[in-house]
Amino acid sequence: MKVRATIILALKGFIVNWKQVVLAYVLFPLLMAGAMGYFQRDSFEAGAQIDKINISIVDNDNSVSSREFKELFKVKGIKELFNVSNKGDYIIKIPKGYETKLHELKNVTIEVYEKKRVSSDDETIIKKVINEYGKSTGEALAISNKVRKLNNSEIKIMYNNISNKINSTKALKDNMLKSKRNLTSYENQAATLITYMLAMMLMSCSGAHALDKESGRFRRLISCPITKETFFKLDLVCFFVSSLGFGAIYILTFLISDFAFRGVNPINLILILICQSILITSFSGLTIAFLGKEASKLVGIALLYFQMLFGGAFMPIKEVTNSTYIELCKIAPGNIVSEAYKNSIIFNTLSSISKDLIIMVIISIFMYAISIAKVRIRWEEV
Secondary structure (H helix, E strand, O other): OHHHHHHHHHHHHHHHOHHHHHHHHHHHHHHHHHHHHHHOHHHHOOOOOOOOEEEEEEEOOOOHHHHHHHHHHHOOOOOOOEEEOOOOOEEEEEOOOHHHHHHOOOOOOOEEEEOOOOOHHHHHHHHHHHHHHHHHHHHHHHHHHHHOOOOHHHHHHHHHHHHHHHHHOHHHHHHHHHHOOOOOHHHHHHHHHHHHHHHHHHHHHHHHHHHHHHHOHHHHHHOOOOOHHHHHHHHHHHHHHHHHHHHHHHHHHHHHHOOOOOOOOHHHHHHHHHHHHHHHHHHHHHHHHHOOHHHHHHHHHHHHHHHHHHOOOOOOHHHOOOHHHHHHHHHOOOHHHHHHHHHHHHOOOHHHHHHHHHHHHHHHHHHHHHHHHHHHHOOOOO
């Protein structure tokens, strides 16, 4: 009953303050996204360019077959997707005995190692290229072995045909181009502006708690047969419902306006919405457990300005080359949420956002555990 009453109270808050909600989560985001998206549209031409995947190839076989494999990444079409150097993010290792096993039609594995975490989709693309190449090579060798013993010139012709086949494989090409498509300027705004909305949600939640204290509502409730911990948890339920509602309004606004999220799997959006609401709830709980009204407001404002500088909406990260700025962008707390939205738009798969969702949940659990421990030890209200 207590939880139900808390949820109803939160929903009534939406109705009573509907003008403020529309202004903050509908009109403001649309105007900002429309203006900034228009001015930045030249930097976000959808599909205008594809960021190359940086790879390094280690040849432990040093044979004709291994050299022909490396030539694959120089074929027109394929080379537009990969940048081969000694400092690649992914290392492709050709094992010793590769050519021998290949001609004997034995299983041979070309291994792919990731030096640093970049994108699971990049790794998938690399493996798909290798698998398609291996499949085509195996089929060609199996047929040729039945006809004649291959000589060097025939091997060269065969490998060229294989390379052309891989390059023209529609499914493979479509998969690559689709996976690496760019965001439009409006989609980028939708994904990055949410970080400012999160700061506003945080201030709204902590502000609502402060208002309860000032109005005397908290003292009246705490005088009832209810523990401080239970009251704290009910506050979190209210924060979660509010954050969920604000986030849903934000997403629907961009969806209806056709600025972003069109065609994105709704399940992915719902999962991000739930996880971001849990994150805001736990963060709000942490602030009211440790900080007073003014300190909570300062935290919200600091987060708002930090995200304004390093969130990527006003200054697209892709246009900046300063290493210090790029590193600060990586630690911007709200960017984990914006990355989830970007990945959902670009890749539209659950696997592409799963890492971001897990990080949000883990951080939320950590903050919740700390705040609950604080409330249980001491939570004074004045």
